[in-house]
Amino acid sequence: MPIPIIIGAVAGAAAIYGAVKGVSGAMDHSKAKDINADARSIVDDANINVEKQRQSTFNILEKYGKRKITAFDGVISDFIHTFGRIKNVEIVNTPELEKLGINDFSSQSLSDLRQDYQALKDAGLGLGAGLGGGAALAFGAYNGTMLLAAAGTGTAISSLSGVAATNATLAWLGGGTLAAGGGGMALGTMVLGGIVAGPALAIFGHIMxxxxxxxxxxxxSNLEQARTIRDEAKLTITKLQAISQVSTLASEILQKITIQLRRSIENLSEVISQEGTDYQKFSPSAKKVTLESVKFAQLIKAIIDTPILDKDGNLVLSTKKKIENIQTSIDI
Known part of the structure; x- marks a missing residue:
């Protein structure tokens, strides 16, 4: 066969091969584009689901925080004033309070309650000052001692700035500075035990x-990372749901005790108007009314002193059990 014919045949075969590879390459690009679109959709859905649960958890914790400070501004303040009028009080502890680790209510207990109330007032959380800028969220998540320690004793807590510095979870939940700095879902999953999703998003696209x-x-590879992000998002959502569940339970129980304490204070006021302020001269029924008001005041303090999150932003696992025990004590 003449050489030109051979060269022509080789060139033809190369052209055919090139055309086939070209078609194959185009098909690979088209398939890659579809797969990347699926990966983007998975990540977008994960972000949306996490954001929905983040907002829901924020609302629940914020509502609980407002309910706690309302209790201090309302029934706790009223109890301090009314019970403080009674002299020569001898309170015997009850078994249900002993189960919760609550000691008998003495003059020292009343003093401690007054100090807690005053500390919250000094921190800008009392007497209708309001709980804006994430402070309600922090008060819902922490007990009073943790909140004041994080924000700085004596410093007005008008925002999350003091707390966010020590608790990234609260900063993220409240949309604070860390989230505003570009954390978003990545920060949330990192804080709550997952992976940082952000870098995976950066490698999507630019495939042509x-x-x-x-x-x-x-x-x-992008699709696998997207699936990992989806799984980590589910883990984050599960942890947020657990925080929401405990916070909701605590808020509902606090509301019930608050209602019962308010009634008890009204009854105690009637006792004082009828029998005076010397506990030693009270009738058995009057002493029972006094003991009942003390019990509900102690239960409110117990639930307010029980944090939902620890200083690192993790759910305190013992909190749910303690709140359930408090719930059991209400009707005893």
Missing amino acids: GNKGEEALNNAY
Whole structure:
């Protein structure tokens, strides 16, 4: 066969091969584009779901925080004033309070309650000052001692700035500075025990400059990372749901005790108007009314002193059990 014919045949075969590879490369690019679109959709859905639960958990904790400070501004303040009028009080502890680790209510207990109330007032959380800028969220998540320690004793807590410095979870939940700095879902999953999702998003796209096979491999890698992000998002949502569940339970129990304490204070006021302020001269029924008001005041203090989150932003696992015990004590 003459050499020109051989060269022509080789060139033709190369052209055919090139055309086939070109078609294959185009198909790989098209498939890679579809796979990347799926990966983006998975991550977008994960972000949306986490954000919904973040907002829900924020609302629940914020509502609980407002309910706690309302209790201090309302029934706790009224109890301090009314019970403080009674002299020569001898309170015997009850078994249900002993189960909760609550000691008998003495003059020292009343003094401690007054100090807690005054500390919250000094921190800008009392007497209708309001709980804006995430402070209600922090008060819902922490007990009073933790909140004041994080924000700085004697410093007005008008925002989350003091707390956020020590608790990234609260900063993220409240949309604070850390989230505003670009954390978003990545910060949330990192704080709550997951992975940082952000870097995976950066490698999506820009595949057309690659060879078809390389683009396809990158797309499959993106899809795997997207699935990992989805799984970590589910873990984050589960943890947020657990925080929401405990906070909701605590808020509901606090509301019930608050109602019962308010009634008890009204009854105690009637006792004082009828029998005076010397506990030693009270009738058995009057002493029972006094003991009942003390019990509910102690239960409110117990639930307010029970934090939902620890200083690192994790759910305190013992909190749910303690709140359930408090719930059991209400009707005893």
